[in-house]
Amino acid sequence: MSQIELGYTADYHVHLRQGEMMELVTPTVREGGVSIAYIMPNLTPPLTDIERAVQYKNDLQKLAPKTTFLLTFYLSKLLTPEIVAKAADEGVIRGIKCYPAGVTTNSQAGVDPNDFTAFYPIFKVMQEKGLVLNLHGEKPSVHNESGDAGEDIHVLNAEPKFLPALFKLHKDFPELKIVLEHCTSKAAIDAIYEINKDLKEGEEPKVVASITAHHLYLTIDDWAGNPVNFCKPVAKLPEDRRSLLNAAVSGKPFFFFGSDSAPHDLSKKSTHIGVCAGVYTQQYAIAYVAEIFDKIGKIEMLKDFVSTFGNAFYNMDESKLVCKDKCVLVKQDVEIPEIMTFDASNLKIAPFRPVEKLSWSTKWV
Numbered sequence: 001m002s003q004i005e006l007g008y009t010a011d012y013h014v015h016l017r018q019g020e021m022m023e024l025v026t027p028t029v030r031e032g033g034v035s036i037a038y039i040m041p042n043l044t045p046p047l048t049d050i051e052r053a054v055q056y057k058n059d060l061q062k063l064a065p066k067t068t069f070l071l072t073f074y075l076s077k078l079l080t081p082e083i084v085a086k087a088a089d090e091g092v093i094r095g096i097k098c099y100p101a102g103v104t105t106n107s108q109a110g111v112d113p114n115d116f117t118a119f120y121p122i123f124k125v126m127q128e129k130g131l132v133l134n135l136h137g138e139k140p141s142v143h144n145e146s147g148d149a150g151e152d153i154h155v156l157n158a159e160p161k162f163l164p165a166l167f168k169l170h171k172d173f174p175e176l177k178i179v180l181e182h183c184t185s186k187a188a189i190d191a192i193y194e195i196n197k198d199l200k201e202g203e204e205p206k207v208v209a210s211i212t213a214h215h216l217y218l219t220i221d222d223w224a225g226n227p228v229n230f231c232k233p234v235a236k237l238p239e240d241r242r243s244l245l246n247a248a249v250s251g252k253p254f255f256f257f258g259s260d261s262a263p264h265d266l267s268k269k270s271t272h273i274g275v276c277a278g279v280y281t282q283q284y285a286i287a288y289v290a291e292i293f294d295k296i297g298k299i300e301m302l303k304d305f306v307s308t309f310g311n312a313f314y315n316m317d318e319s320k321l322v323c324k325d326k327c328v329l330v331k332q333d334v335e336i337p338e339i340m341t342f343d344a345s346n347l348k349i350a351p352f353r354p355v356e357k358l359s360w361s362t363k364w365v
């Protein structure tokens with residue numbers, strides 16, 4: 001097989017930033033083989049109003065006229081049920097992203113994941129309007145000076161510790177569509193299977209998980225000492241990676257692609273103090289996933305993962321696209337540069353898997 005038609009490929013977790021960085025990375029969505037991009041709202045300040053969301057989408061559309069952008073609000077106390085209802089009715093946003101306070105880039109304005117009840121009026125509106133709740137599923141770190149080790153929360157168990165909150169949310173809002181974003185642990189994969197255990201063939205899942213390209217490759221050994229591979233949630237143990245990979249190729253509609261590609265200028269990655277979390281994969285997004293699916297002999301499962309399942313969950317169809325080009329995966333080598341530089345800017349980005357060769361590329365038909 002030297003060519004595979006992937007349809008309307010979608011990346012349901014994308015960071016395009018603002019200003020100069022936005023101008024540089026927005027066109028790379030299409031270069032990376034993605035037609036539909038679901039955009040994260042952790043801007044400065046966070047995206048919480050209709051006017052700015054409309055403006056941001058217009059800015060992105062100008063930079064990439066053939067990419068279909070879906071926007072999200074940032075869950076915060078600035079949102080009201082009225083704003084959310086209006087934004088849903090006007091088609092401004094497709095979902096709302098929930099960040100626990102302080103766990104990753106620009107999440108200082110986030111919520112306390114120990115108690116979501118303050119946001120229940122908003123979740124009620126979201127459920128009624130069919131908006132998607134996108135969860136960054138980590139508890140903030142807690143290190144006690146004394147007491148039970150079971151109470152400690154750190155980067156390795158922050159995701160498993162969050163899972164009871166996911167079950168509770170699903171119980172309280174059984175019709176609310178929820179995505180556990182960029183899941184990284186076997187515990188998270190098992191939780192999604194558990195929630196969907198009674199799902200019948202052809203039935204639409206309510207609670208799903210997105211999986212990144214880089215977490216299909218990385219384990220803890222790859223980021224300890226390597227800032228390019230450092231992201232939140234951090235990559236976990238080999239058994240966790242196996243679990244993610246199995247889920248990605250499982251053909252289950254509750255696992256699909258969201259790259260969480262998160263560009264930072266090289267100066268924020270190559271510093272001895274305060275290295276930024278985030279892996280940049282956008283430019284080769286589909287190719288990275290294809291490479292690892294192919295490696296384990298599952299390339300035929302790629303279309304479901306990067307196209308069919310996510311689009312079904314988000315109710316995306318051809319009529320909602322700004323461009324109806326389809327993505328085709330082509331057996332053609334591409335070499336990833338060590339550093340991405342740009343003619344019009346001094347910014348530099350360190351891509352995932354620098355100077356390595358991928359054996360798949362994408363084109364549009």
Ligand SMILES: [Zn+2]
Pocket residue numbers: 013015040260262
């Ligand atoms: Zn993200």
